[in-house]
Amino acid sequence: MKKTYLFWLFLLGLTQNIFAQIDTTLFRRKPILDSTKMNIDAVYSRPFLQVGRTPLGVGGYAEMNTNFGITDGIGEGFSFQMRRMTLFLGGSLHQKIKFMSEIEFEDGTKEINIEFAAIDFQFNNLFNFRGGIIMNPIGAFNQNHDGPKWEFSDRPISATQMLPATFSNVGMGFYGKKYSKQWVFAYEAYLTNGFDETIIDNGNSRTSLPTAKANKNRFEESSNGQALFTGKIAIRNRKIGEFGLSYMGGVYNKFQDDGFILAPKRALNVFAIDFNTTIKKTKTSIITEWAWVNVDLPNNYAVQYGSKQSGGFVDIVQPVYKKPLLGFPNSTFNIACRIERVDWNVGKFTETGDKIYDEVISIMPAISWRPIPSTVIRFNYRIQKQWDLLGNPPSKTGVFQLGVSSYF
Amino acid sequence: MKAKYTLSIITFGFFIATACEKLLPVSPYENAVLDGTIKDLTTAETAQFLRGDAAFAKVFTANTGLGPLFVSNSCISCHAGDGKGHPSTSLIRFGQTDETGNKFLLLGGPQLQHRAITGFNPENIPSGASQATFIAPSNTGLGFLEAVSDADILALSDPDDKDNDGISGIPNWIELANFLTPKPNAITKNGKYIGRFGRKAGVYNLFNQTVNAYNQDMGIVSAYSPNDTYSKEALDPEVTNAEIADVVHYLQTLKAPIQRSVESTEVKAGKELFVKNQCGACHTPSMKTANSTIQGLNNKTFAAYTDLLMHDMGKDLDDNYTEGSAKTFEWRTTPLWGLGLAKDSQGGKVHLMHDGRAKSIEEAILLHSGEALKSRQKYAALSSKEKQELIKFLESL
Numbered sequence: 054m055k056k057t058y059l060f061w062l063f064l065l066g067l068t069q070n071i072f073a074q075i076d077t078t079l080f081r082r083k084p085i086l087d088s089t090k091m092n093i094d095a096v097y098s099r100p101f102l103q104v105g106r107t108p109l110g111v112g113g114y115a116e117m118n119t120n121f122g123i124t125d126g127i128g129e130g131f132s133f134q135m136r137r138m139t140l141f142l143g144g145s146l147h148q149k150i151k152f153m154s155e156i157e158f159e160d161g162t163k164e165i166n167i168e169f170a171a172i173d174f175q176f177n178n179l180f181n182f183r184g185g186i187i188m189n190p191i192g193a194f195n196q197n198h199d200g201p202k203w204e205f206s207d208r209p210i211s212a213t214q215m216l217p218a219t220f221s222n223v224g225m226g227f228y229g230k231k232y233s234k235q236w237v238f239a240y241e242a243y244l245t246n247g248f249d250e251t252i253i254d255n256g257n258s259r260t261s262l263p264t265a266k267a268n269k270n271r272f273e274e275s276s277n278g279q280a281l282f283t284g285k286i287a288i289r290n291r292k293i294g295e296f297g298l299s300y301m302g303g304v305y306n307k308f309q310d311d312g313f314i315l316a317p318k319r320a321l322n323v324f325a326i327d328f329n330t331t332i333k334k335t336k337t338s339i340i341t342e343w344a345w346v347n348v349d350l351p352n353n354y355a356v357q358y359g360s361k362q363s364g365g366f367v368d369i370v371q372p373v374y375k376k377p378l379l380g381f382p383n384s385t386f387n388i389a390c391r392i393e394r395v396d397w398n399v400g401k402f403t404e405t406g407d408k409i410y411d412e413v414i415s416i417m418p419a420i421s422w423r424p425i426p427s428t429v430i431r432f433n434y435r436i437q438k439q440w441d442l443l444g445n446p447p448s449k450t451g452v453f454q455l456g457v458s459s460y461f
Numbered sequence: 462m463k464a465k466y467t468l469s470i471i472t473f474g475f476f477i478a479t480a481c482e483k484l485l486p487v488s489p490y491e492n493a494v495l496d497g498t499i500k501d502l503t504t505a506e507t508a509q510f511l512r513g514d515a516a517f518a519k520v521f522t523a524n525t526g527l528g529p530l531f532v533s534n535s536c537i538s539c540h541a542g543d544g545k546g547h548p549s550t551s552l553i554r555f556g557q558t559d560e561t562g563n564k565f566l567l568l569g570g571p572q573l574q575h576r577a578i579t580g581f582n583p584e585n586i587p588s589g590a591s592q593a594t595f596i597a598p599s600n601t602g603l604g605f606l607e608a609v610s611d612a613d614i615l616a617l618s619d620p621d622d623k624d625n626d627g628i629s630g631i632p633n634w635i636e637l638a639n640f641l642t643p644k645p646n647a648i649t650k651n652g653k654y655i656g657r658f659g660r661k662a663g664v665y666n667l668f669n670q671t672v673n674a675y676n677q678d679m680g681i682v683s684a685y686s687p688n689d690t691y692s693k694e695a696l697d698p699e700v701t702n703a704e705i706a707d708v709v710h711y712l713q714t715l716k717a718p719i720q721r722s723v724e725s726t727e728v729k730a731g732k733e734l735f736v737k738n739q740c741g742a743c744h745t746p747s748m749k750t751a752n753s754t755i756q757g758l759n760n761k762t763f764a765a766y767t768d769l770l771m772h773d774m775g776k777d778l779d780d781n782y783t784e785g786s787a788k789t790f791e792w793r794t795t796p797l798w799g800l801g802l803a804k805d806s807q808g809g810k811v812h813l814m815h816d817g818r819a820k821s822i823e824e825a826i827l828l829h830s831g832e833a834l835k836s837r838q839k840y841a842a843l844s845s846k847e848k849q850e851l852i853k854f855l856e857s858l
Contacts, residue, residue: 125488126488126489254522254524256525257520316580353575357533357538402549403549404549405547405808407808407810434484442541443547443807445541445808451485453484
């Protein structure tokens with residue numbers, strides 16, 4: 054019974070034509086930007102529809118998937134997930150002044166977030182000013198997270214459950230690029246509002262930077278009157294690929310109130326490295342990001358909350374069949390695999406000297422079909438092992454996902 | 462041509478669907494895990510079990526009532542996998558050395574809350590107070606232990622050692638907390654009742670234990686125990702009575718650990734040695750429950766390997782701290798069921814005895830003294846093959 058059910062859904066996923074026909078003559082489609090772009094360019098390297106002759110551009114993407122997962126023989130059955138629909142709305146007020154926004158509807162309309170809404174003053178390549186709701190450029194995923202760009206329905210665990218994926222804040226800063234023959238150098242540096250004490254006191258019972266996303270007040274005021282610094286430098290070589298180094302840090306606790314000192318200032322520091330490349334000969338692309346989190350904790354704090362975390366992922370994507378198919382001249386089939394690991398609590402128990410766990414590893418092979426570059430139908434299988442704090446026998450999870458993600 | 466396509470797609474689909482079944486992790490054997498319910502639960506009882514399970518796993522934060530003083534932030538953090546606890550979540554009690562009660566109640570006794578939410582200072586042990594460390598016991602099969610009649614427990618007791626085996630065994634007679642009602646057929650002595658939970662058997666029943674745990678371990682006040690450990694003042698409940706009832710039901714209906722390798726000759730030989738070496742004189746191999754409204758606990762025989770009584774365990778295990786009328790050197794016989802699964806909840810190693818000081822089963826046995834001295838000496842005199850058999854038996858539990 055279960056088998057045939059799965060099978061029909063599989064067929065449905067393959068054949069379904071999810072995009073209704075619309076009259077596109079009104080719009081001029083700006084092409085998706087080429088692959089020499091860097092992560093820093095992700096905000097603008099998206100397909101846009103330009104409305105008539107106006108300077109307005111609209112776009113967005115949507116993604117949904119089916120989910121069938123089992124942990125240690127027990128499953129929640131089958132479900133459909135509307136992950137998110139994101140709208141981009143942007144425009145140029147002047148050749149050098151641009152506005153861009155990204156509004157996300159997550160899990161239906163459970164969450165509506167302005168992920169990005171900033172004005173850019175583009176003085177010259179090396180020196181641009183950005184102000185508004187900014188995506189903190191920690192790692193590469195946070196900058197370059199659009200669903201259709203990835204071969205997997207799930208975002209990386211390290212990016213969502215260790216680093217705060219699509220963490221955005223009000224703030225301002227500078228960014229720029231410098232070109233030389235084979236090389237491009239890019240930088241970004243912003244001051245924004247930031248984290249609060251829920252990162253070390255939350256329902257996940259672990260140090261969790263993503264919990265701070267729930268605090269919507271951060272768009273109004275800093276939780277402690279301190280700015281969070283986020284900076285990134287990246288270099289790209291046309292032959293080798295792109296390498297990025299980023300840092301995010303600041304004081305996260307409320308150390309004073311009404312002029313009274315409540316506690317010592319406690320800081321958090323996050324470092325991330327990322328790398329991506331495409332091997333010319335085989336067309337294999339590799340995307341990877343690893344990050345390290347360091348949080349100052351109060352003395353004698355609950356052991357569940359770690360002061361150090363580390364984790365990341367490697368995606369390998371291999372195009373295997375690139376030929377016109379069913380009327381799509383650029384149709385491509387890929388096989389891919391993501392390997393990921395997160396350790397939410399790096400350290401040793403003071404009582405026993407043994408390693409503290411709270412870790413996960415996951416391997417996720419995938420098959421994807423891109424009828425056009427900006428649309429992907431992907432089939433993922435995840436096998437995952439997760440250890441509790443003490444390192445007891447891990448729970449094992451297997452998940453199948455068939456998903457669609459597309460720009461529109 | 463078309464038919465061929467369709468056929469290959471269908472075959473591929475079936476291939477995928479079959480592979481899916483193979484690729485999904487299966488449940489571990491029922492006897493390999495502590496999780497799970499007793500038999501014969503009604504659907505309503507199962508639903509309540511699930512609610513209790515969720516409440517047991519609930520993580521408290523400063524916002525949801527944690528602290529201000531606490532030891533840990535959820536039941537499950539100290540009782541991982543419902544099994545024995547880890548030294549990192551042990552708790553410390555202090556301030557009582559005899560049946561006259563705790564002299565340090567105004568100074569934070571009986572329990573040390575050595576953690577605090579931000580903005581508060583955790584407690585310290587006041588000078589002059591002696592202390593004992595407690596590592597969490599497993600939470601499985603407790604419904605059976607709760608449903609044993611007082612008369613059965615007393616029948617195992619031999620305060621004056623009339624049978625002359627060197628083993629007495631007495632209940633811990635405790636005062637009943639004001640929110641408790643005694644069970645029908647409760648036996649009393651000078652207005653005191655038989656305690657049966659906790660390593661000092663200082664707690665009357667699972668309801669009592671749950672209410673105390675919320676208050677003392679997590680700083681979560683309830684209608685039953687409204688006084689906050691920090692301010693000592695009565696506060697509005699931070700956990701509902703219904704949630705407490707669910708957790709109590711969960712504890713009552715968690716299944717008893719299931720013995721493994723029952724048929725192995727080594728295990729069988731080990732069981733004989735267990736009885737021959739007098740281990741069974743305290744670790745009673747078989748008990749029965751009285752009447753219970755929960756069918757799965759009603760008049761059932763079970764093998765917990767405890768007599769629920771207190772025994773003099775000698776000087777080395779005397780921490781100069783006690784509860785109720787028990788002596789500082791007396792401890793409640795630890796149930797041995799689930800012993801073989803202990804390492805699966807204690808992080809791959811065992812931490813046995815009341816404070817987790819024994820790092821192997823053998824070490825635990827060699828720490829026995831007092832009433833258990835003879836029994837330990839008998840163990841020490843066994844050949845290494847026999848020791849091996851006895852330990853294999855204990856690991857099968």
